[in-house]
Amino acid sequence: ACGGSAGDSKSDSGQKTVGFVAVGPEGGFRTANENDIKQAFKDAGFNLVYSPTQNNDQQKQIQAFNKFVNDEVDAIILSSTEDSGWDDSLKKAAEAEIPVFTVDRNVEVKDAEAKKAIVSHIGPSNEWAGEQAAERIAKDFPNGANGFILEGPAGLSVVKDRGTGWDNKVASNIKVLESQSANWSTDEAKTVTAGLLDKYKSQNPQFIFAQNDEMGIGAAQAVDAAGLKGKVKIVTIDGTEAALKAVVSGDLDYVIEYNPIFGKETAQAVKDKLDGKTPKADIQIESKTFDAAAAKKALDSGERKY
Amino acid sequence: MSSAAVTPKAKKAKGGKFDAQMIPTIAAVVIFILMLIMGQVLFGTYFRLGFISSLFIDHAYLIILAVAMTLPILTGGIDLSVGAIVAITAVVGMKMLNGGTPAPLVLIIMLLIGAAFGLLAGVLIEEFNMQPFIATLSTMFLARGIASIISTDSLTMPENNSFAWIGGEGWKIIDNPKISNDLSINLGVIIALVVVVFGYILLHHTRTGRTIYAIGGSRSSAELMGLPVKRTQYIIYLTSATLAALASIVYTANIGSAKNTVGVGWELDAVASVVIGGTIITGGFGYVLGSVLGALVRSILEPLTTDFGVPAEAVQIVVGVMILIFVVLQRAVTAFKKE
Amino acid sequence: MAAAEKKDDKNNVVAKLLGNNLTWSVVALIALIIICTIVDHQFLSLTWNKNTGGLAGPLITMLQESARYLMIATGMTLVISTAGIDLSVGSVMAVAGATAMQLLTNGANVWVAILVALLIGLVIGSINGVLVSILGLQPFITTLIMMLAGRGVAKVITSGENTDASQVAGGEPLRWMANGFILGIPANFVIALVIVLAVGAVARKTAMGMMIESVGINQEASRMTGINPRKILFLVYAISGVLAAIAGLFATASVMRVDVVKTGQDLEMYAILAVVIGGTSLLGGKFSLAGSALGAVIIAMIRKTIITLGVDSAATPAFFAAVVIIICVMQAPKVHNLSAELKRKRALKDSQKAVAA
């Protein structure tokens, strides 16, 4: 996407410019997702202008969004760090008649004018993923069990959604001894888990629900170091390659995919809209779940992109 | 750079009070204008009124924070808590609005919370000998932590609230058919400009302001001169924290929602703005107007990296290098002038 | 008479101890351990873990985590002593970790990976050094820039991925460095301690320590005595870079995976806190490596306490801040001079009354 044509807006050359308000590379899911979107739009013949933020700072995203409106791009893809706070910007987009497509995270809009700007939402569901985790633990331990939850940084909406999903479906005989944040980090998850295993040794913890793969892998190492491999089952969300391998090797019990590969779908929706069609308002991306067998099959197939 | 060479000449012509201390600030002006011109020439959108409008509307908060940060930095201190104060005041304010508290009262309480953290920082610094860096780092953790304890939800503003008026669309001064050519302004920008004027008057036309510079020159001298150093230090941290609360008001009003994670890293953006504007981090020299320009320069870095299509992984490197070039250039100009 | 003198002596020792920052750091450390033990009676228990061939228990994991803080706090101490600051250590950790992990996954020999990671740390530290010493840029802003750019470099190295080398064969030495044990004690802690002692020995047995302090106290006066302040400044930033790279290896080797965003994030702040808790002033001058080492362990201990107490994750920053504020307030001269000050005031009042009468 190296080119200075961002401002050439609705140029006669025919190539449409799409602004991508992104989160930026932060490993795992995000990098796979954004690379896929970039590639898909390139393949579809769009000029995609990519604008990442830092520290998940919504302010930088708002700035980028408003800039795209001023640049009069043909469409905006919004991968927001927050689900609210977009009303004003969306209103501007509506006024400028720029269609907006939200990806990954849906945004909440109150203003009727602003709502008009959003054409479709494309992405998998975080709540669904959390529910899957709860169901898996219920299946693993029909007689009940004790365990921990490793959360992302307090306050992110992904963390809340995955937590809500878990709460929706968690069985009554499953007891969460403690929820701790490990900041999405492998390394921190290892420390935190080691601490929790020490602390709750007497209560015989049997499961860990890690809200992302990175933390799950860290937890697995702590479990291994404590000599509890296999005795403590770890369920994670995301479905990165490293996590699938870990499922195969038995370090993790179960991985719920949060499918990042929906660039094609997004590009198609944009194309449809610009061609005058009306894409579906909610394009759900299907995600899979992996136990050891499924993970092995997926890895062997060589089709996974991340 | 041609601009750099021009500056000292312009300086000499004016003579008088116009001294070497102002060069970095002038360099900031020149470079800001050059960046705008570059953006316009290459991408054709930087002179659009819409771009200029959102540059100010979207960064009114940063301008306020830059002014706030200028005060402690002028004394050789720093206030790392501004970002976290934005978070806690935003969360509390939004909670109260949703609880039905009238907007004016909410505004006052937000400012008071900011002031309370400023007071705490002041006490830690002046009564317990903590260095400003550590004291405000502590209040930063504290404010951020309390904000998270209060709520980790994304809070949105209730409908039809007089609070939103501050940030709302404001007024279109020039209304063109195309939104990208509208020149608009909102109350947030006006507040920011008022804050700038306030900062200027405080620093250059009050004794407190001059004491701030004196402390930056030499705290012990200022003390021996019989200046009210302690009181001034309290004023500084109270003001910077209260202005941070004001920035929070402007920002939350603008986007209509709040969250405990808002403002992470903003203190560093504010510091970068202040430094780009020519204020020396060790204190004693600098101008509040420079900080404002610094905030604008800082704000324009991201659009430029986006338009140049800098690969995502390298964006931070490029932003870092741009600030570096900036600082080196200022340094070179200053050294050149000294010769 | 003699007894009175002895008592005076004792008072003096107590006063000296009370006035010493290290004392308060030790008190804080012990207090945290006691709190943890009250909440978790197993806290002090040590068991032998056959699995890892070392001791196991909460204190051991705490020491394991403290290794990286020891490294960055040591480098930071020297930098702060010159009245500078190094905000880039966290990012250097990420860069060094990313380098090592990326090299390993690309099939490089583990020793090569380690060496290159350290070299990268040295290079980034040296760039800081050159910018600060030769170009005369302000340390705060220079290393702030490096903190931003460094994280970008880490992302470039891994193409934005969180490179995972845990499955790579041959990474054993690196893994051992972070997870292994020497005589039952965590290897990384032992390595860190040895490095701290080595730096301390070099600083204090040669004139390096004094020259660093001298530059921090009065750069111009130092220049006039024939010291080359530029050389000193360059040196401390370079050292800080290398030590941060070691910390980065500890952090990534612990899970054999780099996290481009999270590895080393915010750790510059922890390092600075450790240094300040250890009694080195941010204004430069006299430094205490022992104090900083203690500070580093305290930081690890605070984090351990948070886990042990089960502090809600939302409340962790506030808890952290509260502990830091308490420690710093305890160290404030005003607080430990409180009784002396009251005594002085009383004596003064008495003497003035006597005069008036």
Next chain:
Amino acid sequence: MTDKQPIVVMKGITIEFPGVKALDGVNLRLFPGEVHALMGENGAGKSTMIKALTGVYKIDAGSITVDGKPTQLNGTLDAQNAGIATVYQEVNLCTNLSIGENVMLGHEKRGPFGIDWKKTHAEARKHLAKMGLEHLDPRAPLSSISIAMQQLVAIARAMVIDAKVLILDEPTSSLDANEVQDLFAIMRKVRDSGVAILFVSHFLDQIYEITDRLTILRNGQFIKEVMTKETPRDELIGMMIGKSAAELSQIGAKKARREIKPGEKPVVTIKQLGRRGQIEPTDQDVYAGEVVGFAGLLGSGRTELGRLMFGADKPDHGDYLLDGKKVTIDSPYVALKNGIAYSTENRRDEGIVADLTVRQNMLIALQAIRGMFNPIPKKEADEIVDKYMKELNVRPPDPNKLIKNLSGGNQQKVLIARWLAIHPKLLILDEPTRGIDIGAKAEIQQKVLELAAEGMGVVFISSELEEVVRLSDTITVLKDHKKIADIVNDDTVSQATIVETIANSGKEA
């Protein structure tokens, strides 16, 4: 006179620092319309006494009465509000601000829109003019003027408040004779307006010229309060040093001139060495064992020439010859390596390393030239420190004290020890006796002569013509950043000769 009521009464003042009792039951009375001098050797406690009166230090015992009211001074602000204006021993101004602002800080003239800078500057100009500084632009940065000028600015600042008490701690130590006279004229005017002046100086001539009353301190102890007129010099010196004046080591009249043998090579020769804006290209020889005095008015360029010869500033013109060989001296390190040392006139900013100990301050230069990784063996270090602590009589005799806690004069001695420790071939001393008590001054002068006798080349820069004439073999006279004369200091030369030289060359130019 005696029936006058004192405006300030300090009684039984005691101040203790960790390990030292700096003041022990000292009394002091200041009377309106009088100049009162605090007398005592370096470290006697004069500055500490002043800081007790201005609220910088808290007193441990005793009482302070101002205007008949018992007063608690908890800070400089309190003192200022009580009508006490102070000029401290070390210049305490803010170099980042303008001259005018420094004068007016805290007392800026205010209009309806905050500070009115026009009025403030005008006011500053007025106060500067009172000090004979009308030529200074109040808008110029303070850093653009010399320390001496800054001292005068500090005094101008002290006069801004309507003080009842004016304290001047060694204000004359960096002034030349003319400026001292100007200052005295002002002091008299102020005194006659009914202000009590507290004055500290190590120049007895000045004491007898300007003061009315003396309080003598020794080792932190109150010795006596006397009237100046009624106290002969010998008696005063006796009270100050605790032994009779006769015992004071005295150096004879003028030093016997060291003859330069024909064909003898100088240790250092500079040829047309100069630096734009600081000092015009200058020639100068210094022979082994020769003392070259630099004389000139304030701002004549003596310091600049000294710094250039030391490499503290890089020359942009000319050559440097050492023992006849051309060398490049472009940094203090190179100079020190080549055996050239320079003791600064700006002790606080360029001299002491405040937070290091006396011992470290003495050894640091030697260590620097030996290299960072080649530490001085402890035994050798101990010997050096021991030797100079004794030889220069540094007090307190504890090398492990932080140098910042020493009195000004003792700091100076430590710095001289620092340079002697490296055994230089050429020692440049810039105002080495500034702020030093009469006993120590004689010791230092004696030391200079000894060093010269041992074959060291010495450049002696001083604003006191008297000592320049007494110690030098050759006197280099500078004016307006240019060398104007080399005077061979034989028996015919006196202070007057030099004053004349300076005056005459002015006419020629």
